[in-house]
Amino acid sequence: MIECRAPQNPQEYEQYYQLRWQTLRAPWQQPLGSEQDELETQSVHRMVINEQGQVIAIGRLHFTNHNNAQIRYMAVADSFHGQGLGRVIIDALEQVAKKFGVATITLNAREQAVGFYQKLGYQGDLVSHVLFGEIKHIAMHKLLKSxxxxxxxxxxxxxxxxxxxxxxxxxxxxxxxxxxxxxxxxxxxxxxxxxxxxxxxxxxxxxxxxxxxxxxxxxxxxxxxxxxxxxxxxxxxxxxxxxxxxxxxxxxxxxxxxxxxxxxxxxxxxxxxxxxxxxxxxxxxxxxxxxxxxxxxxx
CATH class of the missing domain: 3.10.129.10 (Hotdog Thioesterase)
Known part of the structure; x- marks a missing residue:
């Protein structure tokens, strides 16, 4: 049985950031530490933990202004793809956003993930940026009911x-x-x-x-x-x-x-x-x- 929640202690945060680095930074030879930014302490973090206590999926939400928020650093461990864990993380972050009155969630989706986000109600097709000179990102958004x-x-x-x-x-x-x-x-x-x-x-x-x-x-x-x-x-x-x-x-x-x-x-x-x-x-x-x-x- 899996559990989706926020990291609760330094050890869990270490696993959380380790998965972020391994999935989103290490394959492009980025140093350990590059997976974090200045917004970590003011953000909402969610992770999926399996029965063995492994952190197998993660995602972050931070507030960009009073009524808007952005999802970043979505990642699922390689051996757990195709099990719906990304949807679990998105649902959890959206629930938090609704409780704070967020009207619009934005995100920059890697090109191969656009279809996944479209199924969850996100829209957009403009290129926002190209990471590490090769990873194209598409700007997407979703309106939430207040x-x-x-x-x-x-x-x-x-x-x-x-x-x-x-x-x-x-x-x-x-x-x-x-x-x-x-x-x-x-x-x-x-x-x-x-x-x-x-x-x-x-x-x-x-x-x-x-x-x-x-x-x-x-x-x-x-x-x-x-x-x-x-x-x-x-x-x-x-x-x-x-x-x-x-x-x-x-x-x-x-x-x-x-x-x-x-x-x-x-x-x-x-x-x-x-x-x-x-x-x-x-x-x-x-x-x-x-x-x-x-x-x-x-x-």
Whole structure:
């Protein structure tokens, strides 16, 4: 039985990169290390492992901007071709992309692999580049359906509220990329939220997380046709690692959907939420906050 997941320890990453090098670099006499680039730490990695613990297929996804991502470094071990493992990797990467609200996935397919990607819904026939002077690549893309399409008006109204009543949110370029009633994902423009180390400014992380939690509550109220004024009562943020590349604030799956019983009974409601700031799939900061939804009749 095979398993598809992210590498979980240094040993698995070593196998992951070794297969990438052996398949995509070694045959063209490229040195060990040439199989990696500067985007590894901010990317999503997937690998297929067989029952013997061998890494037999790999692929990577990285975010190129707020709504777009690129698949790179697809490889299947030579003795495992023809078993559908490439499709397994693509499906896994697309599922991650959808959860972050990616609208378009691009890739540069080696000429002999174009048919494979066409069967998976990718389109394109223009040459993007020629690698090592001989490997022709074709630029291809695929459109993904956004979960926001289920709630376009509510999401649009929430973004409008942010940008008109909280000027900082507009200046930071904060917008919503995904919402499915249970989870909300927001992002911002890293180019205007950097610190001197070229990573995301701590104050921007805090603001992005605050609005993600606030927005999730606002949409929950909208779903239940309730009204209330949301304020942040207290919060704690843990900065775990630098945020490089595109950052996403994602409300945790562990957040309980509130029934707002106290609010319905004419009282204020207190809700505690967790929001994760991710760089790639890695949680770079964790925000735990308590919001109060004030009953407007009491205030």
């Amino acid at each position: 979960a926001i399409s289920k709630h376009p008006l509510a999401v649009k109204e929430l973004e409008h509220t942010w940008h008109t009543t909280i000027p900082m949110s507009k200046a930071m370029g904060i917008n919503i990329t995904y919402y499915d009633q249970k989870k909300l994902v927001t992002t911002c423009d890293l180019n205007i939220n950097k610190n001197l180390h070229n990573t995301m400014f701590a104050g921007s992380i805090y603001t992005l997380a605050t609005l993600a939690g606030w927005g999730w509550l606002a949409l929950q109220l909208h779903e239940k046709q309730l009204q209330g004024d949301i304020v942040l009562a207290e919060a704690e943020v843990k900065y775990l690692s630098p945020v490089e590349g595109i950052a996403y604030a994602t409300t945790s799956d562990k957040n309980e959907l509130s029934e707002f019983t106290r609010l319905k009974n004419g009282r204020n409601e207190k809700v505690t939420l967790t929001v994760n700031i991710t760089s790639g799939e890695k949680v770079a900061a964790q925000f735990i906050a308590t919001y109060v939804v004030k009953n407007r009749k009491m205030n």
